[in-house]
Amino acid sequence: MKITRILTHPGGAHKDEFLACCVLAAIHGCEIQRCEPEQADLDDESTAVVDVGGEHDPERSNFDHHQFPRDHEPICALSLVLMDLGIYEDARNFCDWLETAERFDVTGPISTAKWLGMEREALARLVSPIDITLLRRFAKTSSLGAGEPLYEVMRWVGEDILEFVQSLKKRLEFVAANAVIWEVGELKVLFMPRTDPMPEEASAGLGRYLESIGMDKEVAGMVYPDRRGSGYGLSRFNDDPRLDFNRIETEEDVHFAHARGFVAKTSASAEGRLRELLALAEVG
Known part of the structure; x- marks a missing residue:
């Protein structure tokens, strides 16, 4: 299914829906809108509804995780998009940051710091101003399209994630052979x-x-x-x-x-x- 629109929630922006939108923008090159979905959006297979809507239904292009039970393994909107693309397991194996991003989004900073074996304050010291600026600027938008600076940065991020995961698997096969x-x-x-x-x-x-x-x-x-x-x-x-x-x-x-x-x-x-x-x- 060709995605013609990406929809995610308004208000504060988080790394999981930001990266999920980056990956989808890299593949489909379509507009990103930040608003609450209506039922018509959830039913429209050409609209990818990300991190909002209360549904995980990839056949209808819906990628929300908030309705999962409390004891569900921590996965986020990005996880669901990568699963739909068939590269989630490779991403978990190759991208050391992914599991941390999942846990941070689902369980919060205190629990994630404990899981990492560090103090909450130490985790805060690892936050980059790049993260802060990109998420802040994304949160201030209502829509983004091709040619806009932030959109093109997001597309680069998505392209690099996809290229890294897909090329590293081939690279490991090459190394094993030589x-x-x-x-x-x-x-x-x-x-x-x-x-x-x-x-x-x-x-x-x-x-x-x-x-x-x-x-x-x-x-x-x-x-x-x-x-x-x-x-x-x-x-x-x-x-x-x-x-x-x-x-x-x-x-x-x-x-x-x-x-x-x-x-x-x-x-x-x-x-x-x-x-x-x-x-x-x-x-x-």
Whole structure:
């Protein structure tokens, strides 16, 4: 069904309906209206009714969660839209922020802070002025359409969410088909070889891949193609202290080593030499 209008509630704006509208705007490019729905809106399959209306009926393009019982698993309007698109599970796996956003919207800041294991005040300190401004400006509108600055920002946000979720799944499949685990001394290191064609971000998805195969607690470092040259980047994984790349900064084929020792760049491309550099960087 082609959506020709997105409708969400007026008044204060929250992250869940804002992001849900972003995703829908990215797909359909239609007007967003902020008003209370009438029955005709709920019955109109071409109108996506988001976070209001008391119905979750994706066949009629209705995406509200407020009618769910108190003990229902926390899901928000964005969750329902992602479910309808068939990418919710991937989004939950790849977007670390999503479950927090769901809980914040459904259970509030105090409960969410407790779930995160932090004080309520600490959670407040993580709020970005970007969030504040976008939600405040969205709350002040009654309608938004293509070409308006806020609408185009929302469309960018939606496009990036969709692209991240959809491309990361493909990226993980690519990594699984090409990456190998090296054993260097006492360490395990993930090696991503140079391929043709090369992904735009050669190191993207490597950490997620290690999590997916249950090796994120075992691997100490990663080696991956340097997108700025023909060599490789070497980095700690999860800031593992067993690797210090300051130890190789004087090697002729190492052209960069960060002062804090967590990453280095080398022109070397031969497997033997890369293993040698890792051995030299190992903290005994």
